[in-house]
Amino acid sequence: MISVQGLIKRFGGTAVLDGIDLNIAEGERVVVIGPSGTGKSTLLRCLNFLDRPDAGTIRVGDVSVDADRASKRDILALRRATSFVFQNYALFANKTAKENIMEALVTVQGRSQDEAEHRALEVLAETGLAGKADSFPAALSGGQQQRVGIGRAMAIGAQLMLFDEPTSALDPEWVGEVLDLMRRVAEQRQTMLIVTHEMQFAREIADRVVFMEGGRIVEQGPPSEVLDAPRDERLRRFLRRVA
Amino acid sequence: MRALDLDYMIGLVPVILGYVPMTLFMAVVAMACALVLASLLAVERVIRVPGLDWLVMLFLSFFRGTPLLVQLFLFYYGLPQVLAFLTQINGVTAAIMGLTLHFSAYMAEAIRAAITGVDRSQWEAAQSIGMTQGQMMRRIVLPQAGRIAAPTLVNYFIDMIKSTSLAFTLGVTEMMGATQKEASGSFLYFEAFLVVAVIYWIMVETLNQGQKQLEAHLNKAYAR
Numbered sequence: 001m002i003s004v005q006g007l008i009k010r011f012g013g014t015a016v017l018d019g020i021d022l023n024i025a026e027g028e029r030v031v032v033i034g035p036s037g038t039g040k041s042t043l044l045r046c047l048n049f050l051d052r053p054d055a056g057t058i059r060v061g062d063v064s065v066d067a068d069r070a071s072k073r074d075i076l077a078l079r080r081a082t083s084f085v086f087q088n089y090a091l092f093a094n095k096t097a098k099e100n101i102m103e104a105l106v107t108v109q110g111r112s113q114d115e116a117e118h119r120a121l122e123v124l125a126e127t128g129l130a131g132k133a134d135s136f137p138a139a140l141s142g143g144q145q146q147r148v149g150i151g152r153a154m155a156i157g158a159q160l161m162l163f164d165e166p167t168s169a170l171d172p173e174w175v176g177e178v179l180d181l182m183r184r185v186a187e188q189r190q191t192m193l194i195v196t197h198e199m200q201f202a203r204e205i206a207d208r209v210v211f212m213e214g215g216r217i218v219e220q221g222p223p224s225e226v227l228d229a230p231r232d233e234r235l236r237r238f239l240r241r242v243a
Numbered sequence: 244m245r246a247l248d249l250d251y252m253i254g255l256v257p258v259i260l261g262y263v264p265m266t267l268f269m270a271v272v273a274m275a276c277a278l279v280l281a282s283l284l285a286v287e288r289v290i291r292v293p294g295l296d297w298l299v300m301l302f303l304s305f306f307r308g309t310p311l312l313v314q315l316f317l318f319y320y321g322l323p324q325v326l327a328f329l330t331q332i333n334g335v336t337a338a339i340m341g342l343t344l345h346f347s348a349y350m351a352e353a354i355r356a357a358i359t360g361v362d363r364s365q366w367e368a369a370q371s372i373g374m375t376q377g378q379m380m381r382r383i384v385l386p387q388a389g390r391i392a393a394p395t396l397v398n399y400f401i402d403m404i405k406s407t408s409l410a411f412t413l414g415v416t417e418m419m420g421a422t423q424k425e426a427s428g429s430f431l432y433f434e435a436f437l438v439v440a441v442i443y444w445i446m447v448e449t450l451n452q453g454q455k456q457l458e459a460h461l462n463k464a465y466a467r
Contacts, residue, residue: 049370050367050370076373076375079370079371079373080372080373082371083371083372084372086364086367086368086371090364090365090367090368092368092383093362093365093464093465094383094386094390095464103382104373104374107374107378107382108372108378136463138465
């Protein structure tokens with residue numbers, strides 16, 4: 001069970017997140033949509049403490065963090081309970097595909113090299129990149145890099161996987177393979193919070209769609225309601241634009 | 244103008260070569276220590292530990308703002324007069340200490356610049372998987388910064404090798420010290436110093452070649 005309460009994040013004077021409340025059930029797949037600059041990415045980054053929220057509480061399973069008094073230990077615990085897929089992949093440039101996946105298992109989780117390598121090869125096979133285990137990121141296509149990025153996040157076994165526009169930086173030819181992999185992750189009943197502009201994908205994968213605007217959640221519900229029968233005028237306008 | 248005494252020069256080569264190990268020993272030990280110290284200083288400059296930052300700035304300013312020879316004399320001749328436990332310090336140790344501190348101040352700046360040159364996404368990826376700051380620096384940021392800084396650091400190592408010649412002023416018999424002794428016996432100063440210059444030169448050129456191979460090796464991970 002994931003619960004976010006009263007999350008506020010300001011940059012300078014503006015509140016990018018203006019009191020976000022969000023509960024996510026185990027195994028639920030939540031897709032966040034909304035116009036650019038509306039705080040979707042910031043919400044995900046705050047859940048991972050890549051951006052430090054100014055107020056609010058975040059609870060992921062047993063880990064509960066209060067933004068006002070988050071210690072280093074709290075932050076590490078929260079980061080270890082979540083995993084993050086970046087828009088620009090952000091693979092470790094000095095490590096091979098396999099090592100990218102092993103890194104968290106060895107350094108953070110303290111597993112043995114052998115165990116981590118075994119798990120990494122397993123994950124690479126799932127991502128369809130078994131043959132690229134020893135390739136460095138620079139030698140991989142954007143789609144392949146993002147699949148390793150997803151693999152790195154999968155291997156951790158986090159309670160919540162965060163996807164920050166995972167296909168936005170990709171050439172169109174690579175989008176399909178990344179979405180396919182995300183579908184396979186979803187089939188494993190992995191709890192996912194996804195920011196994306198791929199509306200068709202959202203409709204297909206989401207248990208719930210959350211529409212954000214101006215740092216607030218404006219409307220949420222199953223795709224059949226939010227995408228097909230939107231109530232809020234801003235949401236209707238947004239859907240007309242992206243259609 | 245008199246003719247060069249070639250026989251003397253040829254005879255001198257093996258004598259000076261015998262002191263190459265001493266020169267390299269000082270340079271390698273000082274370089275290894277300086278790399279560690281410079282990395283720590285650079286990391287501090289990037290993350291700015293409160294209360295420590297001014298001390299690091301003072302250190303960097305002093306060791307970059309005063310001549311190496313003055314620093315060596317300060318360590319070898321000066322410090323033992325105020326710190327009794329240093330009276331036993333020998334020239335080699337003092338030279339290594341001086342070279343370490345002096346070069347670490349310069350190398351820290353090169354490493355600091357390289358750290359800030361590592362893409363922000365690398366830091367965030369390390370944080371996102373729950374690495375501590377130390378793990379992130381050690382395993383992700385510094386290795387990548389090292390690649391960026393490598394050419395500059397090799398240049399500092401070359402400079403370090405040449406700077407070990409100053410150790411002869413502390414009574415250390417290394418290549419320069421040995422040459423000085425030989426020359427003052429034979430009075431063939433030009434021949435003697437020409438031979439030692441050429442030997443330094445060859446050592447440095449060899450390193451320059453090595454640097455190219457090192458860069459090719461370090462860039463392996465980044466080849467498309």
